[in-house]
Amino acid sequence: MSTCRVCDGDVVEFLDLGRQPLSDHFRSGPGLPGEFFYRLAVGVCGDCTMVQLMKEVPREKMFHEDYPYYSSGSSVMQKHFEDTARRFLKTELTGPDPFIVEIGSNDGVLLRTIHEAGVRHLGFEPSGKVADVARASGLRVHGDFFEEVSAIEVHESEGSADVVYGANTICHIPYLKSVFRGVDALLAPDGVFVFEDPYLGDILEKRSFDQIYDEHFFFFTARSVQAMAARFGFELIDAERLPVHGGEVRYTIARAGARRPSEALVRLIAEEDARGLSDLCRLHRFVADIHGIRDDLVGLLRRLKDEGKTVVAYGATAKSATVTNFCGIGPDLVAWVCDTTPAKQGRLTPGMHIPVRSPDAFATEAADYALLFAWNHAEEIMAKEQEFRRAGGQWILYVPEVHIAGA
Ligand code: JHZ
Ligand code: SAH
Numbered sequence: 001m002s003t004c005r006v007c008d009g010d011v012v013e014f015l016d017l018g019r020q021p022l023s024d025h026f027r028s029g030p031g032l033p034g035e036f037f038y039r040l041a042v043g044v045c046g047d048c049t050m051v052q053l054m055k056e057v058p059r060e061k062m063f064h065e066d067y068p069y070y071s072s073g074s075s076v077m078q079k080h081f082e083d084t085a086r087r088f089l090k091t092e093l094t095g096p097d098p099f100i101v102e103i104g105s106n107d108g109v110l111l112r113t114i115h116e117a118g119v120r121h122l123g124f125e126p127s128g129k130v131a132d133v134a135r136a137s138g139l140r141v142h143g144d145f146f147e148e149v150s151a152i153e154v155h156e157s158e159g160s161a162d163v164v165y166g167a168n169t170i171c172h173i174p175y176l177k178s179v180f181r182g183v184d185a186l187l188a189p190d191g192v193f194v195f196e197d198p199y200l201g202d203i204l205e206k207r208s209f210d211q212i213y214d215e216h217f218f219f220f221t222a223r224s225v226q227a228m229a230a231r232f233g234f235e236l237i238d239a240e241r242l243p244v245h246g247g248e249v250r251y252t253i254a255r256a257g258a259r260r261p262s263e264a265l266v267r268l269i270a271e272e273d274a275r276g277l278s279d280l281c282r283l284h285r286f287v288a289d290i291h292g293i294r295d296d297l298v299g300l301l302r303r304l305k306d307e308g309k310t311v312v313a314y315g316a317t318a319k320s321a322t323v324t325n326f327c328g329i330g331p332d333l334v335a336w337v338c339d340t341t342p343a344k345q346g347r348l349t350p351g352m353h354i355p356v357r358s359p360d361a362f363a364t365e366a367a368d369y370a371l372l373f374a375w376n377h378a379e380e381i382m383a384k385e386q387e388f389r390r391a392g393g394q395w396i397l398y399v400p401e402v403h404i405a406g407a
C-alpha cells in the first residue's frame with residue numbers, strides 16, 4: 001500500500017515489473033560502478049481512481065544536465081507540436097500581450113513556433129543540454145523544475161499566463177499538488193492549463209506496458225483528471241484523444257465555472273465508465289496480458305537465435321528499458337540497437353547493456369530481424385527504412401501482441 005499523491009487515499013498495488021534501472025541512463029561502459037536500480041510497481045487509488053507508481057525515483061536522478069531525450073528527433077512529433085502551437089496562437093493567445101508558459105519545453109520543439117510568431121513565452125526545463133538547444137534558437141528557458149515556488153517567482157516577474165502547457169511532462173511529476181498550486185498562482189482568470197500524456201485507455205487496450213517506467217509516474221484517464229482538477233479549484237473542460245506516442249489524451253483545464261465542459265469530454269468519461277478502466281479486475285487482466293507478451297517475445301527471440309538469425313533493435317527508447325529488463329533481453333538476444341540520438345550512441349542501454357549504434361549500422365549490416373522499440377514511430381521509421389524490408393529484413397513488434405509486421 002502507498003498513499004495517493006493526488007488525494008492521500010490508499011493506493012493498492014496491482015503490477016510489479018521488478019528491479020529496473022533509470023530508463024534514460026545510457027552508460028558508457030558495463031564496468032562502471034553504481035548503476036541505480038529500484039522496484040517498478042504500479043497501483044490504483046481506491047478513492048480518486050488515479051493509477052500511479054508505488055514509489056517515485058528522485059527527480060534529479062532522471063532530469064539533469066545529460067538527459068538524453070530530444071523531442072525534435074521525430075519529424076511527426078515536430079509537426080504535431082507545430083500544429084499545437086498554431087492552435088494556441090489562434091484560439092488562446094489572442095489578447096494584447098499574450099503569454100504562454102511551457103512545463104518541460106525540452107529542445108524547444110513547441111515554443112519555436114510561438115517565438116517565430118513574436119508571442120511572449122517561457123519554458124521551464126531543468127535538463128541542461130536539451131534546454132541549451134532551445135536557448136540557442138533564441139527561446140526563453142528557465143532552468144528549473146516547475147512547482148509552486150518557481151511558478152510564484154515567475155508570476156511576480158512576468159505576470160499571469162494565458163496558457164500553461166505541458167506535453168509528456170505532467171504525468172512525470174509526482175508532486176502534482178505543488179504543480180496545481182503553481183498553476184493557480186500563475187494562470188490568468190480565464191486562462192487554460194493544457195496537458196497531454198499517454199492515456200490509460202490506450203495502454204490497457206494496446207497492452208503497451210512499456211509506457212510504465214521511472215519517468216511516467218501517473219497514468220491518467222479523463223475521470224481521474226476530472227477529480228484531480230476539482231480538488232485544486234479547477235475544472236476539466238475538454239479531453240481530446242491524440243494518436244501520438246501510441247495514444248494520448250490532451251486535457252484542458254480552466255478555473256472552476258469559467259468555461260463550459262465539451263461534449264467530447266462527457267462522451268469520453270461515459271466510455272471510460274463503461275470500460276471500467278480503473279477497476280481492479282480490468283487491471284489484473286492487463287497484468288496477465290503483459291506476462292503473455294513477455295513469454296511470446298522471449299520465446300520468439302530464443303527461437304530466432306537457435307535458427308542462427310541476426311536480430312537487432314530500432315530506437316533506444318526509455319520505454320524499452322522496461323521491456324528489456326522485465327523480459328531479460330540482453331545482447332545475447334538482441335545484438336545492438338540503433339538510434340539517431342548522438343547522446344545515446346556508443347553507449348549501453350540501461351540495465352541490460354545492449355550497445356547503441358547509429359542508424360548507419362542498420363543500413364550497412366543487413367540484419368534478419370529488427371525489434372521495433374520505437375513502435376510509436378512505426379510509420380515514420382518504416383517509411384525511411386524501406387530498404388531493410390526490400391533486402392529481406394522483417395520487423396518484430398510487441399504491441400498489441402508479439403507479431404511480425406505485415407506477416
Ligand atoms: P520515443 C521519451 O520516451 C521519454 P521514449 C519521456 N519520458 C517521454 O514521455 C517520451 O519520450 C515523450 C529514436 N529515433 O519518442 C529517437 C530514431 O532513432 O519513442 C529516440 O531515442 N529514429 C520524456 O524514449 C527514440 O528513437 C527515428 O526515426 O520512449 C524514440 O523515443 C525516430 C523517429 C526516433 O520516446
Ligand atoms: N514536451 C516535450 C518533452 C517531454 S520530455 C515532448 O513532449 O516531447 C519531459 C521533459 O520534462 C524533460 O525534458 C524533463 O527535463 C522535463 N521535466 C521534468 N520534470 C519537470 C518539471 N517539474 N518542470 C519542468 N520540466 C520538467
Ligand code: ZN
Binds near residue numbers: 004007049050
Ligand atoms: Zn487518490
